[in-house]
Amino acid sequence: xxxxxxxxxxxxxxxxxxxxxGWYAPAMRLLRILSALLILMSVLPVFARVTRVEIxxxxxxxxxxxxxxxxxxxxxxxxxxFSVPVSNPHNRIIVDLANAVNLKNGxxxxxxxxxxxxxVDAHKGNGSMILEVPNRGRSRIVxxxxxxxxxxxxxxxxxxxxxxxxTIVALGWQWDAAxxxxxxxxxxxxxxxxxxxxxxxxxxxxxxxxxxxxxxxHLILGNMGGSEYAVAAPDxxxxxxxxxxxxxxxxxxxxxxxxxxxxxxxxxxxxxxRFMHLDGGFKPGKIYEYVYSVADPVVAGGGFVAVRDFASYxxxxxxxxxxxxxxYGEGISQNxxxxxxxxxxxxxxxxxxxxxLDGVLAHVAGAGRGSFNYxxxxxxxxxxxxxxxxxxxxxxxxxxxxxRDSVTGGSGGLLDKAAAEKVxxxxxxxxxxxxxxxxxxxxxxxxxxxxxxxxxxxxVRIYHFTGLQHFSGPYPPAKxxxxxxxxxxxxxxPVRYFWxxxxxxxxxWVRSGTLPPASRYPRIDDGTLVPLEKYALPAIPxxxxxHEASEAxxxxxxxxxxxxxxxxxxxxxxxxxxxxxxxxxxxxxxxRDGVRLPEIAVPLATYTGWNLRxxxxxxxxxxxxxxxxxxxxxxTAEERxxxxxxxxxxxxxxxxxxxxxxxxxxxxxxxxxxxxxxxxDRAAMQRRAxxxxxLMTGAGSAK
Numbered sequence: 001x002x003x004x005x006x007x008x009x010x011x012x013x014x015x016x017x018x019x020x021x022g023w024y025a026p027a028m029r030l031l032r033i034l035s036a037l038l039i040l041m042s043v044l045p046v047f048a049r050v051t052r053v054e055i056x057x058x059x060x061x062x063x064x065x066x067x068x069x070x071x072x073x074x075x076x077x078x079x080x081x082f083s084v085p086v087s088n089p090h091n092r093i094i095v096d097l098a099n100a101v102n103l104k105n106g107x108x109x110x111x112x113x114x115x116x117x118x119x120v121d122a123h124k125g126n127g128s129m130i131l132e133v134p135n136r137g138r139s140r141i142v143x144x145x146x147x148x149x150x151x152x153x154x155x156x157x158x159x160x161x162x163x164x165x166x167t168i169v170a171l172g173w174q175w176d177a178a179x180x181x182x183x184x185x186x187x188x189x190x191x192x193x194x195x196x197x198x199x200x201x202x203x204x205x206x207x208x209x210x211x212x213x214x215x216x217x218h219l220i221l222g223n224m225g226g227s228e229y230a231v232a233a234p235d236x237x238x239x240x241x242x243x244x245x246x247x248x249x250x251x252x253x254x255x256x257x258x259x260x261x262x263x264x265x266x267x268x269x270x271x272x273x274r275f276m277h278l279d280g281g282f283k284p285g286k287i288y289e290y291v292y293s294v295a296d297p298v299v300a301g302g303g304f305v306a307v308r309d310f311a312s313y314x315x316x317x318x319x320x321x322x323x324x325x326x327x328y329g330e331g332i333s334q335n336x337x338x339x340x341x342x343x344x345x346x347x348x349x350x351x352x353x354x355x356x357l358d359g360v361l362a363h364v365a366g367a368g369r370g371s372f373n374y375x376x377x378x379x380x381x382x383x384x385x386x387x388x389x390x391x392x393x394x395x396x397x398x399x400x401x402x403x404r405d406s407v408t409g410g411s412g413g414l415l416d417k418a419a420a421e422k423v424x425x426x427x428x429x430x431x432x433x434x435x436x437x438x439x440x441x442x443x444x445x446x447x448x449x450x451x452x453x454x455x456x457x458x459x460v461r462i463y464h465f466t467g468l469q470h471f472s473g474p475y476p477p478a479k480x481x482x483x484x485x486x487x488x489x490x491x492x493x494p495v496r497y498f499w500x501x502x503x504x505x506x507x508x509w510v511r512s513g514t515l516p517p518a519s520r521y522p523r524i525d526d527g528t529l530v531p532l533e534k535y536a537l538p539a540i541p542x543x544x545x546x547h548e549a550s551e552a553x554x555x556x557x558x559x560x561x562x563x564x565x566x567x568x569x570x571x572x573x574x575x576x577x578x579x580x581x582x583x584x585x586x587x588x589x590x591x592r593d594g595v596r597l598p599e600i601a602v603p604l605a606t607y608t609g610w611n612l613r614x615x616x617x618x619x620x621x622x623x624x625x626x627x628x629x630x631x632x633x634x635x636t637a638e639e640r641x642x643x644x645x646x647x648x649x650x651x652x653x654x655x656x657x658x659x660x661x662x663x664x665x666x667x668x669x670x671x672x673x674x675x676x677x678x679x680x681d682r683a684a685m686q687r688r689a690x691x692x693x694x695l696m697t698g699a700g701s702a703k
Contacts, residue, residue: 049082049309054078060075061075062152071124073117076115081111082306084109090347095375100188108302112184117142129168132335133330133331137178138181143157145503169314171306173304198293198295199293202291209617214275216274218380220380220384231292232294240291241253241254241278243286261277297377307342309356312352326510333382337382343414358426359426359506361502363431364434378391383550390574392557394551394553396448403447415460426506428460428506429463432468433469437623440552442522442582443578445519467599467600469611473630476492489629489630491627520594531581532580535584541643553574588648604660606647607628633648657697665686
């Protein structure tokens with residue numbers, strides 16, 4: 001029977017069955033069918049869904065200004081609610097879901113803050129949504145790609161995303177996102193049949209200046225990246241504070257009499273379950289690690305469901321507030337790691353068996369995943385040179401296709417579950433030079449033993465953006481401030497234009513099957529990827545070389561932690577490290593491989609993948625988190641010889657401004673031809689070249 005619905009006031013029966021006798025038979029058949037459907041529904045899993053969307057504000061972008069064919073845009077802010085059935089097999093991996101305190105009728109409710117930019121007339125958009133996984137609750141993609149501010153209602157920058165018809169949504173996924181303006185994920189706590197669940201939690205911090213007390217949450221770059229679990233038992237003997245000089249140094253336990261859970265209020269020290277006070281203060285450049293008792297874990301893994309079900313809602317719900325034909329998950333740093341874990345955990349299939357994200361752009365995630373779906377998960381924790389050390393971040397497996405760890409015997413690949421469900425999206429894994437030093441990025445394209453290059457899935461592209469750092473540094477080049485104060489200025493190379501091309505390439509790949517540029521990254525077989533001890537940095541005067549790079553370690557948090565996702569050993573036991581491989585450099589100290597901006601192909605400076613800490617913030621032999629270094633060439637041969645700099649001077653490389661700009665333009669043209677840069681961005685990049693020449697030579701426009 002094909003159900004076509006009621007038509008007008010007539011019941012659904014054939015003309016030959018009109019009248020009393022004709023009505024009874026089809027009605028009974030319909031009743032039997034409905035009864036069978038009810039029985040069937042009672043044994044099938046209930047599907048997760050968006051139950052409602054609350055809109056708190058809705059405003060036009062720039063007073064209704066039109067953006068190309070997409071027309072006027074609007075900015076929508078609100079909260080979306082989800083209901084998740086515990087029995088559905090796609091949800092069972094969520095830690096403590098069945099223990100949620102709000103479990104009702106077999107389902108658990110979550111909700112997420114969201115912000116959206118969409119064409120007022122959805123039919124005028126291009127049908128593609130960028131679903132941003134916001135970094136610690138803050139949206140970045142609009143400001144990064146278009147300039148201006150996320151609040152495009154006031155400042156849309158050059159509006160590239162809007163002019164091209166994209167819908168952009170930032171969706172809260174992180175339960176511990178801190179700050180009044182953060183986009184948050186609201187999840188219930190869990191208990192064990194009414195009994196409070198307890199455990200041990202660990203945190204650490206390295207400061208740039210002395211402080212008497214620290215928050216228990218994740219302090220990153222002077223800000224709260226993630227709020228804290230409160231201390232459950234201040235006098236628990238398992239509460240401990242240690243200090244050490246580096247990741248590999250021995251810990252020294254600080255006597256319990258010298259610290260307490262306390263916070264200064266109006267000049268008076270008061271007990272607190274969210275701060276720690278140390279007599280004499282926490283010194284800069286030291287790793288302070290603390291372990292303490294906690295209770296009432298949040299069902300943090302529901303953040304994966306929020307992204308999955310919002311993507312399906314946008315594509316399949318007729319009344320979706322932000323309708324889309326295609327959804328691309330976008331994440332930078334922490335959120336790129338989230339997307340890698342999202343794929344590994346098997347969340348790219350919704351409860352109807354449909355693909356959730358059609359494309360994934362995971363940027364500067366390196367080999368990482370993260371603390372997203374554990375009991376007492378701390379989603380903000382990452383893995384930096386001197387903080388968030390030994391967290392479940394860079395954990396096996398690393399490659400998209402299956403690999404084997406010869407040390408533990410473990411095997412698997414990032415896309416195993418997606419492949420089994422036939423929901424593998426198109427994927428860009430993009431990294432800068434910094435991730436090879438600080439995020440073990442080489443492991444995503446080498447064997448686990450570091451002896452050979454790995455095979456990459458045809459649905460994956462891996463891009464290394466040479467000379468860039470984790471986030472674009474200031475221009476003109478300058479040193480970082482606070483926790484980011486390095487010995488050298490930061491790399492100022494911009495990632496914006498790569499992002500525009502990546503989004504455009506992803507859209508063409510998913511929409512029409514147009515292949516994007518092939519993967520480009522350092523390789524073992526051609527000598528562009530080498531062990532740390534073979535890194536051939538030239539002897540540049542005054543530039544101190546790092547003696548280490550961040551490792552991915554085999555960690556053990558206690559029995560069954562990888563299957564049950566419960567960490568019982570804090571800090572973890574540390575096993576052998578995976579090999580550390582970094583991009584090899586040329587005679588100038590610039591990396592030889594990857595996608596090279598003209599600033600690398602036609603250089604005026606050296607751009608390293610690392611930057612060492614300034615002595616004023618302590619630990620000067622350690623790397624600054626997230627930063628690369630900018631080390632300019634000498635202007636003239638005389639200046640170079642005086643400094644004993646092995647790198648040719650600018651004057652020895654280029655006869656004049658005209659020659660430099662001509663060679664720069666040729667390198668830029670090649671990037672445009674290969675679809676790394678959009679043709680429309682050529683003029684802006686060429687203007688930047690003129691500015692850089694003047695800055696580096698002081699020659700102005702003279703030829």
